[in-house]
Amino acid sequence: MSEYALSDLLQHGSTPLPDVIIDTHDNVSNIDTPKSFVKNKMGADYVEFSYMRDVADKNYPGWSWTVIKTETLGSEAFMVHGRLKWFDGGIWRSGDCTAAHRIQTRREGSGFVDIGNDIKAANTDCIKKAFNMYLNIADDVYRNRVEDVTLTQDDLDTIEESMEGLSEEWRAKILSSVENGEVERRDVKKVLARIEMIKQEENE
Numbered sequence: 114m115s116e117y118a119l120s121d122l123l124q125h126g127s128t129p130l131p132d133v134i135i136d137t138h139d140n141v142s143n144i145d146t147p148k149s150f151v152k153n154k155m156g157a158d159y160v161e162f163s164y165m166r167d168v169a170d171k172n173y174p175g176w177s178w179t180v181i182k183t184e185t186l187g188s189e190a191f192m193v194h195g196r197l198k199w200f201d202g203g204i205w206r207s208g209d210c211t212a213a214h215r216i217q218t219r220r221e222g223s224g225f226v227d228i229g230n231d232i233k234a235a236n237t238d239c240i241k242k243a244f245n246m247y248l249n250i251a252d253d254v255y256r257n258r259v260e261d262v263t264l265t266q267d268d269l270d271t272i273e274e275s276m277e278g279l280s281e282e283w284r285a286k287i288l289s290s291v292e293n294g295e296v297e298r299r300d301v302k303k304v305l306a307r308i309e310m311i312k313q314e315e316n317e
Contacts, residue, residue, distance in 0.1 A: 134202035141172050142249040142258050151254055160251040162237050165244045173199040173248055178240050181209065183232075190215050193235045197243040208247040212239035264291065268301050275308045283311055 150164035169176050176199040184192045192213040199206060214235035244250040245257060252258035264272075272291065276284050287308070290296050296304055 131202070137172060137201070138249045141168065142252040144168065144250075144253075146251045146254050158254050160241065160254050162241055165241055165250045168250045169199075169244055169248055173201070175200045176248075178243075180236065183235075185216075186213060191232050191235045193232075193239040195236065195239045195243065197240070197247055199248065206247075208243060210239050210243040210246060212242050214238055264296065264298055264301070268298060271301065272296075272304060272308075275305050278312060279308065280315060283315075 146160055146164065150161045151158055152161065153159075176197065179196045179198070180193060181196050182194040184194075186192055190213040192211060194209065194211045196207055196209050212235055214231050216231045245252065245255050249257070269291070272287070276287060279287075287304070
């Protein structure tokens with residue numbers, strides 16, 4: 114859970130700057146992850162740690178990672194509980210994450226393949242999860258990006274131009290839907306196609 118430290122507030126002598134925090138997280142969230150850093154394993158996309166670390170270094174300099182607790186879940190998996198700390202809008206913030214990685218065993222059942230690698234993978238998975246959860250890094254890959262569905266001025270102009278020649282009744286209906294927020298950016302193509310159909314019907 115993200116938290117504010119009173120001692121940090123006193124030390125820096127300032128309060129959080131909401132606009133700065135929002136802008137930073139929005140900017141990071143809107144970065145398109147280069148395809149060369151996006152991999153796929155068993156049908157699921159994931160991002161390489163080196164890229165996420167680089168984005169964190171550039172946008173949240175001074176961040177740190179601390180392993181709070183580790184636990185072996187029988188012989189099946191290794192779990193890491195870590196804490197990410199980062200400087201955000203004038204204050205230090207922190208957030209905890211947990212992640213588990215399956216321990217690979219030899220097919221013949223004679224021990225582990227590489228327990229050290231499994232432990233390292235669990236820690237890396239945990240850091241990457243925290244990077245995405247708290248810093249919005251690679252939101253596009255992990256499907257956490259908030260899509261802006263508001264119509265742009267270009268969208269409005271395009272709809273307005275396409276209505277040329279429509280009856281006043283249909284123009285009023287379409288404009289009413291737009292003004293009431295019933296038409297989103299992803300609906301523009303459908304609206305334009307519908308307008309063309311109405312034009313054809315009115316001209317028949």
